[in-house]
Amino acid sequence: MTKLFDSINTRNREKLEKLFETQTLHVKKNTSILASIPGEHLIGYVISGYLEIIKNDSNGSKFIIEEVLDEDTFNTSILAFNKNEYDIIAKEDSTILIIDYQRIIHVEDCNKDYYLQFIKNLLEITLVKTQEKNERIEILTKKTIRNRLLEYFSIMSNKHGSKFIYLPYNFTDLADYLAIDRSAMSRELKNLKEEGFIEIKGKRITLLYEKYSSSDPLINI
Amino acid sequence: MTKLFDSINTRNREKLEKLFETQTLHVKKNTSILASIPGEHLIGYVISGYLEIIKNDSNGSKFIIEEVLDEDTFNTSILAFNKNEYDIIAKEDSTILIIDYQRIIHVEDCNKDYYLQFIKNLLEITLVKTQEKNERIEILTKKTIRNRLLEYFSIMSNKHGSKFIYLPYNFTDLADYLAIDRSAMSRELKNLKEEGFIEIKGKRITLLYEKYSSSDPLINI
Protein backbone atom coordinates (compact mmCIF):
# COMPACT_ATOMS: atom_id res chain seq x y z
CA MET A 1 0.00 0.00 0.00
CA THR A 2 1.48 3.30 -1.13
CA LYS A 3 1.97 5.95 1.54
CA LEU A 4 1.97 9.67 1.04
CA PHE A 5 5.70 10.20 1.54
CA ASP A 6 6.97 6.96 0.02
CA SER A 7 10.30 7.39 -1.81
CA ILE A 8 10.76 10.83 -0.28
CA ASN A 9 13.49 11.23 2.32
CA THR A 10 13.05 13.13 5.56
CA ARG A 11 14.90 16.21 4.30
CA ASN A 12 12.69 16.56 1.24
CA ARG A 13 9.57 15.71 3.20
CA GLU A 14 10.31 18.65 5.46
CA LYS A 15 10.79 20.88 2.44
CA LEU A 16 7.41 19.81 1.08
CA GLU A 17 5.72 20.38 4.41
CA LYS A 18 7.14 23.90 4.47
CA LEU A 19 6.14 24.49 0.86
CA PHE A 20 2.57 23.31 1.45
CA GLU A 21 2.35 25.14 4.79
CA THR A 22 1.03 21.99 6.43
CA GLN A 23 -0.58 21.95 9.83
CA THR A 24 -0.16 19.26 12.45
CA LEU A 25 -3.11 18.33 14.63
CA HIS A 26 -3.06 16.38 17.85
CA VAL A 27 -6.42 14.86 18.75
CA LYS A 28 -7.51 12.92 21.78
CA LYS A 29 -9.32 9.60 21.53
CA ASN A 30 -13.06 9.75 20.77
CA THR A 31 -13.04 13.44 19.87
CA SER A 32 -14.00 15.07 16.61
CA ILE A 33 -11.36 16.76 14.50
CA LEU A 34 -13.95 18.54 12.39
CA ALA A 35 -13.78 21.80 14.31
CA SER A 36 -9.99 21.88 13.94
CA ILE A 37 -10.13 21.52 10.18
CA PRO A 38 -9.68 24.82 8.43
CA GLY A 39 -11.39 24.12 5.11
CA GLU A 40 -12.99 21.66 2.78
CA HIS A 41 -10.54 20.61 0.12
CA LEU A 42 -7.86 19.23 2.29
CA ILE A 43 -5.66 16.18 2.28
CA GLY A 44 -5.13 14.59 5.67
CA TYR A 45 -2.36 12.20 6.55
CA VAL A 46 -2.58 10.19 9.75
CA ILE A 47 0.91 10.21 11.27
CA SER A 48 -0.20 8.12 14.21
CA GLY A 49 -3.54 6.92 15.54
CA TYR A 50 -6.68 6.02 13.71
CA LEU A 51 -9.74 7.90 12.38
CA GLU A 52 -13.26 7.16 11.30
CA ILE A 53 -15.09 9.35 8.80
CA ILE A 54 -18.75 8.89 9.57
CA LYS A 55 -22.13 10.23 8.58
CA ASN A 56 -24.84 10.77 11.13
CA ASP A 57 -28.25 10.08 9.76
CA SER A 58 -31.14 12.20 10.92
CA ASN A 59 -32.69 9.12 12.49
CA GLY A 60 -29.67 8.54 14.66
CA SER A 61 -27.87 5.72 12.88
CA LYS A 62 -24.28 6.28 11.84
CA PHE A 63 -22.54 5.13 8.69
CA ILE A 64 -18.84 4.63 8.34
CA ILE A 65 -17.79 6.41 5.16
CA GLU A 66 -14.19 5.45 5.61
CA GLU A 67 -11.70 4.14 8.10
CA VAL A 68 -8.35 5.88 8.10
CA LEU A 69 -5.55 3.97 9.74
CA ASP A 70 -2.00 4.78 10.68
CA GLU A 71 0.01 6.31 7.76
CA ASP A 72 -3.12 6.39 5.67
CA THR A 73 -4.41 9.38 3.72
CA PHE A 74 -7.91 10.85 3.49
CA ASN A 75 -9.47 13.83 1.83
CA THR A 76 -12.20 16.06 3.07
CA SER A 77 -14.05 16.78 -0.15
CA ILE A 78 -16.95 14.77 1.25
CA LEU A 79 -17.57 17.68 3.59
CA ALA A 80 -18.26 20.02 0.70
CA PHE A 81 -22.01 19.46 0.79
CA ASN A 82 -23.42 19.23 4.27
CA LYS A 83 -20.61 19.66 6.70
CA ASN A 84 -22.96 19.21 9.64
CA GLU A 85 -23.97 15.70 8.61
CA TYR A 86 -20.45 14.35 8.68
CA ASP A 87 -17.89 13.87 11.34
CA ILE A 88 -14.30 12.72 11.61
CA ILE A 89 -13.59 11.01 14.88
CA ALA A 90 -10.24 9.96 16.29
CA LYS A 91 -10.66 6.44 17.58
CA GLU A 92 -7.28 6.65 19.29
CA ASP A 93 -5.08 9.57 20.29
CA SER A 94 -3.93 10.71 16.87
CA THR A 95 -1.55 13.03 15.12
CA ILE A 96 -2.65 14.28 11.74
CA LEU A 97 -0.98 16.28 9.01
CA ILE A 98 -3.34 18.65 7.20
CA ILE A 99 -2.49 19.86 3.70
CA ASP A 100 -4.47 22.29 1.60
CA TYR A 101 -5.14 20.65 -1.77
CA GLN A 102 -4.94 23.93 -3.67
CA ARG A 103 -1.47 24.56 -2.26
CA ILE A 104 -0.35 21.16 -3.45
CA ILE A 105 -1.57 21.81 -6.96
CA HIS A 106 -0.54 25.43 -7.30
CA VAL A 107 3.04 25.22 -6.15
CA GLU A 108 5.14 27.54 -8.32
CA ASP A 109 8.71 26.95 -9.34
CA CYS A 110 8.94 23.44 -8.10
CA ASN A 111 10.31 21.09 -10.70
CA LYS A 112 11.87 19.01 -7.98
CA ASP A 113 11.74 15.25 -8.21
CA TYR A 114 10.32 14.90 -4.75
CA TYR A 115 7.39 17.13 -5.62
CA LEU A 116 6.55 14.96 -8.61
CA GLN A 117 6.99 11.88 -6.46
CA PHE A 118 4.55 13.31 -3.92
CA ILE A 119 1.91 13.95 -6.58
CA LYS A 120 2.42 10.43 -7.95
CA ASN A 121 1.97 8.97 -4.47
CA LEU A 122 -1.21 10.95 -3.96
CA LEU A 123 -2.48 9.77 -7.33
CA GLU A 124 -1.73 6.14 -6.54
CA ILE A 125 -3.44 6.41 -3.16
CA THR A 126 -6.50 8.00 -4.71
CA LEU A 127 -6.73 5.33 -7.40
CA VAL A 128 -6.66 2.61 -4.77
CA LYS A 129 -9.33 4.45 -2.84
CA THR A 130 -11.55 4.62 -5.89
CA GLN A 131 -11.14 0.90 -6.27
CA GLU A 132 -12.13 0.38 -2.63
CA LYS A 133 -15.24 2.49 -3.18
CA ASN A 134 -16.04 0.38 -6.22
CA GLU A 135 -15.86 -2.73 -4.09
CA ARG A 136 -18.26 -1.32 -1.55
CA ILE A 137 -20.62 -0.27 -4.33
CA GLU A 138 -20.43 -3.82 -5.69
CA ILE A 139 -21.61 -5.06 -2.34
CA LEU A 140 -24.28 -2.44 -1.79
CA THR A 141 -25.89 -3.09 -5.16
CA LYS A 142 -26.74 -6.62 -3.95
CA LYS A 143 -30.35 -6.72 -2.89
CA THR A 144 -30.35 -9.43 -0.24
CA ILE A 145 -28.39 -9.69 2.98
CA ARG A 146 -27.13 -13.09 1.95
CA ASN A 147 -25.74 -11.81 -1.33
CA ARG A 148 -24.12 -8.81 0.32
CA LEU A 149 -22.38 -11.10 2.77
CA LEU A 150 -21.29 -13.51 0.04
CA GLU A 151 -20.03 -10.66 -2.13
CA TYR A 152 -18.09 -9.28 0.81
CA PHE A 153 -16.61 -12.70 1.53
CA SER A 154 -15.73 -13.11 -2.12
CA ILE A 155 -13.89 -9.80 -2.26
CA MET A 156 -12.04 -10.38 0.99
CA SER A 157 -11.18 -13.93 0.02
CA ASN A 158 -9.86 -12.85 -3.39
CA LYS A 159 -7.87 -10.05 -1.84
CA HIS A 160 -5.91 -12.35 0.43
CA GLY A 161 -6.12 -15.45 -1.71
CA SER A 162 -7.46 -17.52 1.14
CA LYS A 163 -10.61 -19.20 2.39
CA PHE A 164 -10.03 -17.56 5.75
CA ILE A 165 -11.34 -14.09 6.30
CA TYR A 166 -10.24 -12.03 9.26
CA LEU A 167 -12.76 -9.30 9.86
CA PRO A 168 -11.03 -5.93 10.18
CA TYR A 169 -13.74 -4.79 12.55
CA ASN A 170 -16.54 -6.10 14.72
CA PHE A 171 -19.91 -7.40 13.53
CA THR A 172 -21.73 -4.21 14.43
CA ASP A 173 -19.42 -2.20 12.19
CA LEU A 174 -19.58 -4.86 9.48
CA ALA A 175 -23.36 -4.43 9.42
CA ASP A 176 -22.82 -0.68 9.03
CA TYR A 177 -20.36 -1.25 6.20
CA LEU A 178 -22.81 -3.54 4.43
CA ALA A 179 -25.64 -1.13 5.26
CA ILE A 180 -27.86 -3.81 6.75
CA ASP A 181 -29.53 -4.26 10.10
CA ARG A 182 -27.22 -5.89 12.58
CA SER A 183 -29.76 -8.34 13.98
CA ALA A 184 -30.89 -9.34 10.49
CA MET A 185 -27.26 -9.91 9.55
CA SER A 186 -26.79 -12.00 12.65
CA ARG A 187 -29.80 -14.09 11.61
CA GLU A 188 -28.45 -14.58 8.09
CA LEU A 189 -24.97 -15.50 9.32
CA LYS A 190 -26.63 -18.14 11.46
CA ASN A 191 -28.45 -19.48 8.40
CA LEU A 192 -25.21 -19.58 6.40
CA LYS A 193 -23.56 -21.48 9.23
CA GLU A 194 -26.40 -23.96 9.52
CA GLU A 195 -26.47 -24.53 5.77
CA GLY A 196 -22.75 -25.27 5.87
CA PHE A 197 -21.52 -22.33 3.84
CA ILE A 198 -19.31 -20.81 6.48
CA GLU A 199 -17.75 -21.30 9.86
CA ILE A 200 -17.24 -18.49 12.34
CA LYS A 201 -14.72 -18.41 15.15
CA GLY A 202 -14.43 -14.97 16.68
CA LYS A 203 -13.38 -12.61 13.90
CA ARG A 204 -12.30 -15.44 11.61
CA ILE A 205 -14.73 -16.65 8.98
CA THR A 206 -13.95 -19.76 6.98
CA LEU A 207 -15.53 -20.21 3.58
CA LEU A 208 -16.69 -23.79 3.05
CA TYR A 209 -17.74 -23.45 -0.58
CA GLU A 210 -15.56 -23.59 -3.65
CA LYS A 211 -16.57 -20.57 -5.65
CA TYR A 212 -19.05 -17.87 -4.99
CA SER A 213 -22.00 -17.46 -7.32
CA SER A 214 -24.55 -15.01 -6.09
CA SER A 215 -27.57 -16.93 -7.34
CA ASP A 216 -26.74 -20.40 -6.20
CA PRO A 217 -23.56 -21.09 -4.24
CA LEU A 218 -22.29 -24.66 -4.32
CA ILE A 219 -20.95 -26.55 -1.39
CA ASN A 220 -17.75 -28.25 -2.45
CA ILE A 221 -15.77 -29.29 0.54
CA MET B 1 -14.76 19.31 -14.88
CA THR B 2 -11.06 18.67 -15.43
CA LYS B 3 -10.11 16.75 -18.55
CA LEU B 4 -7.07 14.59 -19.04
CA PHE B 5 -5.19 16.97 -21.35
CA ASP B 6 -6.32 20.29 -19.88
CA SER B 7 -3.61 22.97 -20.01
CA ILE B 8 -1.52 20.84 -22.33
CA ASN B 9 -1.17 22.01 -25.93
CA THR B 10 -1.49 19.72 -28.94
CA ARG B 11 2.27 19.56 -29.50
CA ASN B 12 2.96 18.43 -25.93
CA ARG B 13 -0.03 16.14 -25.93
CA GLU B 14 1.47 14.32 -28.90
CA LYS B 15 4.78 14.08 -27.09
CA LEU B 16 3.06 12.53 -24.11
CA GLU B 17 1.17 10.06 -26.26
CA LYS B 18 4.43 8.95 -27.82
CA LEU B 19 6.11 8.76 -24.43
CA PHE B 20 3.31 6.64 -22.98
CA GLU B 21 3.01 4.54 -26.14
CA THR B 22 -0.73 5.07 -26.15
CA GLN B 23 -3.10 3.03 -28.27
CA THR B 24 -6.15 4.36 -30.05
CA LEU B 25 -9.24 2.17 -30.27
CA HIS B 26 -12.20 2.61 -32.58
CA VAL B 27 -15.31 0.81 -31.40
CA LYS B 28 -18.71 0.43 -33.00
CA LYS B 29 -21.92 1.14 -31.15
CA ASN B 30 -23.14 -1.56 -28.76
CA THR B 31 -19.96 -3.59 -28.89
CA SER B 32 -17.64 -4.51 -26.05
CA ILE B 33 -14.15 -3.04 -25.92
CA LEU B 34 -13.02 -5.56 -23.34
CA ALA B 35 -11.38 -7.90 -25.83
CA SER B 36 -9.40 -5.01 -27.31
CA ILE B 37 -7.99 -3.96 -23.98
CA PRO B 38 -4.46 -5.24 -23.52
CA GLY B 39 -4.22 -5.28 -19.72
CA GLU B 40 -5.70 -4.42 -16.38
CA HIS B 41 -4.11 -1.28 -15.03
CA LEU B 42 -4.95 1.07 -17.81
CA ILE B 43 -6.23 4.59 -18.07
CA GLY B 44 -8.79 5.13 -20.81
CA TYR B 45 -9.73 8.46 -22.30
CA VAL B 46 -12.84 8.74 -24.44
CA ILE B 47 -11.93 10.99 -27.37
CA SER B 48 -15.40 10.71 -28.83
CA GLY B 49 -18.47 8.61 -28.10
CA TYR B 50 -19.73 7.24 -24.84
CA LEU B 51 -19.09 4.11 -22.75
CA GLU B 52 -20.75 2.18 -20.00
CA ILE B 53 -18.78 0.07 -17.54
CA ILE B 54 -21.17 -2.59 -16.35
CA LYS B 55 -21.24 -5.69 -14.24
CA ASN B 56 -23.27 -8.69 -15.25
CA ASP B 57 -24.74 -10.48 -12.33
CA SER B 58 -24.99 -14.24 -12.46
CA ASN B 59 -28.77 -13.93 -12.33
CA GLY B 60 -28.82 -11.81 -15.46
CA SER B 61 -29.29 -8.31 -14.11
CA LYS B 62 -26.74 -5.69 -15.06
CA PHE B 63 -25.32 -2.92 -12.92
CA ILE B 64 -23.83 0.26 -14.23
CA ILE B 65 -20.52 0.72 -12.46
CA GLU B 66 -19.78 3.92 -14.31
CA GLU B 67 -20.82 5.97 -17.28
CA VAL B 68 -17.97 7.44 -19.27
CA LEU B 69 -18.88 10.31 -21.53
CA ASP B 70 -17.07 12.26 -24.18
CA GLU B 71 -13.64 13.56 -23.02
CA ASP B 72 -14.04 11.64 -19.79
CA THR B 73 -11.46 9.33 -18.24
CA PHE B 74 -11.85 5.87 -16.78
CA ASN B 75 -9.56 3.25 -15.34
CA THR B 76 -9.71 -0.46 -15.64
CA SER B 77 -8.49 -1.51 -12.21
CA ILE B 78 -11.99 -2.81 -11.55
CA LEU B 79 -11.17 -5.63 -13.94
CA ALA B 80 -8.38 -6.87 -11.73
CA PHE B 81 -10.57 -9.35 -9.91
CA ASN B 82 -13.03 -11.11 -12.16
CA LYS B 83 -12.57 -9.87 -15.67
CA ASN B 84 -15.38 -12.09 -16.91
CA GLU B 85 -17.99 -10.45 -14.70
CA TYR B 86 -17.42 -7.00 -16.10
CA ASP B 87 -17.85 -5.41 -19.46
CA ILE B 88 -17.19 -2.07 -21.11
CA ILE B 89 -19.70 -1.29 -23.80
CA ALA B 90 -19.60 1.53 -26.33
CA LYS B 91 -23.06 3.05 -26.39
CA GLU B 92 -22.14 5.05 -29.50
CA ASP B 93 -19.41 4.66 -32.07
CA SER B 94 -16.42 5.66 -29.96
CA THR B 95 -12.74 6.47 -30.17
CA ILE B 96 -10.72 5.70 -27.06
CA LEU B 97 -7.17 6.39 -26.02
CA ILE B 98 -5.62 3.62 -23.94
CA ILE B 99 -2.68 4.37 -21.65
CA ASP B 100 -0.76 1.92 -19.53
CA TYR B 101 -0.73 3.23 -15.97
CA GLN B 102 2.73 1.84 -15.25
CA ARG B 103 4.13 3.73 -18.23
CA ILE B 104 2.64 6.93 -16.92
CA ILE B 105 4.23 6.48 -13.53
CA HIS B 106 7.61 5.14 -14.62
CA VAL B 107 8.55 7.66 -17.25
CA GLU B 108 12.27 8.35 -16.97
CA ASP B 109 13.95 11.65 -17.65
CA CYS B 110 10.83 13.69 -17.94
CA ASN B 111 10.93 16.79 -15.80
CA LYS B 112 8.76 18.57 -18.32
CA ASP B 113 6.00 20.83 -17.14
CA TYR B 114 3.43 19.14 -19.31
CA TYR B 115 4.18 15.77 -17.76
CA LEU B 116 3.57 17.19 -14.29
CA GLN B 117 0.43 18.87 -15.59
CA PHE B 118 -0.81 15.54 -16.92
CA ILE B 119 -0.29 13.83 -13.59
CA LYS B 120 -2.05 16.68 -11.82
CA ASN B 121 -4.99 16.40 -14.20
CA LEU B 122 -5.21 12.67 -13.62
CA LEU B 123 -5.09 13.25 -9.87
CA GLU B 124 -7.86 15.84 -10.02
CA ILE B 125 -10.04 13.56 -12.15
CA THR B 126 -9.51 10.66 -9.77
CA LEU B 127 -10.36 12.78 -6.74
CA VAL B 128 -13.62 13.86 -8.35
CA LYS B 129 -14.38 10.26 -9.16
CA THR B 130 -13.82 9.22 -5.57
CA GLN B 131 -16.27 11.91 -4.53
CA GLU B 132 -18.83 10.59 -7.01
CA LYS B 133 -18.41 7.11 -5.61
CA ASN B 134 -18.94 8.52 -2.13
CA GLU B 135 -22.20 10.05 -3.28
CA ARG B 136 -23.44 6.77 -4.65
CA ILE B 137 -22.44 5.02 -1.43
CA GLU B 138 -24.38 7.67 0.49
CA ILE B 139 -27.43 6.72 -1.51
CA LEU B 140 -26.94 2.98 -1.35
CA THR B 141 -26.63 2.98 2.42
CA LYS B 142 -30.23 4.20 2.64
CA LYS B 143 -32.48 1.28 3.45
CA THR B 144 -35.77 2.29 1.84
CA ILE B 145 -36.56 3.16 -1.76
CA ARG B 146 -38.05 6.45 -0.64
CA ASN B 147 -34.91 7.49 1.19
CA ARG B 148 -32.67 6.49 -1.70
CA LEU B 149 -34.74 8.62 -4.03
CA LEU B 150 -34.76 11.56 -1.63
CA GLU B 151 -31.03 11.29 -1.06
CA TYR B 152 -30.46 11.20 -4.80
CA PHE B 153 -32.69 14.24 -5.27
CA SER B 154 -30.89 16.03 -2.47
CA ILE B 155 -27.47 15.42 -4.01
CA MET B 156 -28.59 16.40 -7.50
CA SER B 157 -30.40 19.45 -6.22
CA ASN B 158 -27.39 20.59 -4.19
CA LYS B 159 -25.08 20.02 -7.12
CA HIS B 160 -26.97 22.36 -9.40
CA GLY B 161 -28.40 24.61 -6.73
CA SER B 162 -31.91 24.17 -8.02
CA LYS B 163 -35.21 22.54 -7.19
CA PHE B 164 -35.29 21.17 -10.73
CA ILE B 165 -33.54 17.92 -11.43
CA TYR B 166 -32.87 16.80 -14.97
CA LEU B 167 -32.26 13.08 -14.98
CA PRO B 168 -29.08 12.28 -16.87
CA TYR B 169 -30.56 8.94 -17.91
CA ASN B 170 -33.87 7.11 -18.12
CA PHE B 171 -35.83 5.63 -15.24
CA THR B 172 -34.69 2.09 -15.93
CA ASP B 173 -31.06 3.16 -15.59
CA LEU B 174 -31.88 5.29 -12.57
CA ALA B 175 -33.27 2.20 -10.86
CA ASP B 176 -30.00 0.41 -11.68
CA TYR B 177 -27.98 3.30 -10.28
CA LEU B 178 -30.01 3.27 -7.08
CA ALA B 179 -29.89 -0.54 -7.03
CA ILE B 180 -33.63 -0.95 -6.63
CA ASP B 181 -36.30 -2.74 -8.58
CA ARG B 182 -37.63 -0.58 -11.39
CA SER B 183 -41.29 -1.32 -10.80
CA ALA B 184 -40.94 -0.74 -7.07
CA MET B 185 -39.27 2.58 -7.82
CA SER B 186 -42.08 3.48 -10.17
CA ARG B 187 -44.56 2.75 -7.39
CA GLU B 188 -42.66 4.88 -4.88
CA LEU B 189 -42.31 7.79 -7.33
CA LYS B 190 -46.07 7.65 -7.73
CA ASN B 191 -46.49 7.81 -3.96
CA LEU B 192 -44.14 10.80 -3.74
CA LYS B 193 -46.12 12.54 -6.46
CA GLU B 194 -49.45 11.84 -4.77
CA GLU B 195 -48.14 13.04 -1.43
CA GLY B 196 -47.04 16.27 -3.05
CA PHE B 197 -43.29 15.88 -2.60
CA ILE B 198 -42.37 15.98 -6.24
CA GLU B 199 -43.60 16.66 -9.75
CA ILE B 200 -42.41 14.72 -12.77
CA LYS B 201 -42.51 15.89 -16.36
CA GLY B 202 -40.50 13.65 -18.63
CA LYS B 203 -36.95 13.67 -17.31
CA ARG B 204 -37.50 16.77 -15.19
CA ILE B 205 -38.29 16.30 -11.52
CA THR B 206 -39.34 19.28 -9.41
CA LEU B 207 -38.82 19.17 -5.66
CA LEU B 208 -41.77 20.62 -3.81
CA TYR B 209 -40.31 20.48 -0.32
CA GLU B 210 -37.94 22.91 1.32
CA LYS B 211 -35.23 20.78 2.77
CA TYR B 212 -34.64 17.09 2.69
CA SER B 213 -34.59 15.18 5.94
CA SER B 214 -34.48 11.44 5.48
CA SER B 215 -36.69 10.58 8.43
CA ASP B 216 -39.47 13.07 7.98
CA PRO B 217 -39.47 15.43 5.00
CA LEU B 218 -41.54 18.57 5.33
CA ILE B 219 -43.78 19.94 2.67
CA ASN B 220 -43.06 23.63 2.30
CA ILE B 221 -44.35 24.73 -1.08
Next chain:
DNA sequence: AACTAAATGTTGCACTTGCAACATTTTACA
Protein backbone atom coordinates in the same frame (compact mmCIF):
# COMPACT_ATOMS: atom_id res chain seq x y z
C1' DA C 1 -44.93 4.94 -42.26
C1' DA C 2 -44.72 0.51 -40.39
C1' DC C 3 -42.81 -2.44 -37.43
C1' DT C 4 -39.97 -3.96 -33.59
C1' DA C 5 -37.75 -3.24 -29.48
C1' DA C 6 -37.28 -0.70 -25.43
C1' DA C 7 -39.12 1.94 -21.76
C1' DT C 8 -42.72 2.86 -18.64
C1' DG C 9 -46.89 2.05 -15.76
C1' DT C 10 -49.54 -1.03 -12.77
C1' DT C 11 -50.71 -4.64 -9.49
C1' DG C 12 -50.93 -9.03 -6.48
C1' DC C 13 -48.28 -11.70 -3.70
C1' DA C 14 -44.65 -13.95 -1.17
C1' DC C 15 -40.77 -13.18 1.37
C1' DT C 16 -36.97 -10.73 3.09
C1' DT C 17 -35.65 -7.56 6.32
C1' DG C 18 -35.90 -3.59 9.45
C1' DC C 19 -37.35 -2.68 13.92
C1' DA C 20 -38.12 -3.28 18.69
C1' DA C 21 -37.34 -5.58 22.72
C1' DC C 22 -34.89 -8.41 25.41
C1' DA C 23 -31.21 -11.84 27.24
C1' DT C 24 -26.47 -12.81 27.37
C1' DT C 25 -21.66 -12.23 26.69
C1' DT C 26 -17.60 -9.52 26.14
C1' DT C 27 -14.98 -5.43 26.56
C1' DA C 28 -13.47 -1.17 28.65
C1' DC C 29 -12.01 1.46 32.34
C1' DA C 30 -12.07 3.66 36.88
Next chain:
DNA sequence: TGTAAAATGTTGCAAGTGCAACATTTAGTT
Protein backbone atom coordinates in the same frame (compact mmCIF):
# COMPACT_ATOMS: atom_id res chain seq x y z
C1' DT D 1 -11.39 -6.42 40.29
C1' DG D 2 -15.89 -4.72 39.89
C1' DT D 3 -19.14 -2.26 37.30
C1' DA D 4 -20.93 0.07 33.40
C1' DA D 5 -21.04 0.07 28.53
C1' DA D 6 -20.69 -2.09 24.32
C1' DA D 7 -21.21 -6.01 21.47
C1' DT D 8 -23.60 -10.07 20.30
C1' DG D 9 -27.51 -13.42 20.01
C1' DT D 10 -32.45 -14.24 19.42
C1' DT D 11 -37.23 -13.72 17.99
C1' DG D 12 -42.05 -11.93 16.66
C1' DC D 13 -44.10 -8.99 13.73
C1' DA D 14 -45.32 -5.46 10.41
C1' DA D 15 -43.93 -3.26 6.45
C1' DG D 16 -41.39 -2.58 2.32
C1' DT D 17 -39.83 -4.43 -1.73
C1' DG D 18 -38.44 -7.80 -5.25
C1' DC D 19 -40.49 -10.48 -8.64
C1' DA D 20 -43.53 -11.83 -12.18
C1' DA D 21 -46.81 -10.79 -15.40
C1' DC D 22 -49.08 -7.83 -18.13
C1' DA D 23 -50.80 -3.43 -20.57
C1' DT D 24 -49.41 0.72 -22.67
C1' DT D 25 -46.51 4.16 -24.39
C1' DT D 26 -42.32 5.79 -26.53
C1' DA D 27 -38.16 5.31 -29.21
C1' DG D 28 -35.46 3.34 -32.82
C1' DT D 29 -34.72 1.26 -37.34
C1' DT D 30 -35.39 -0.05 -42.15
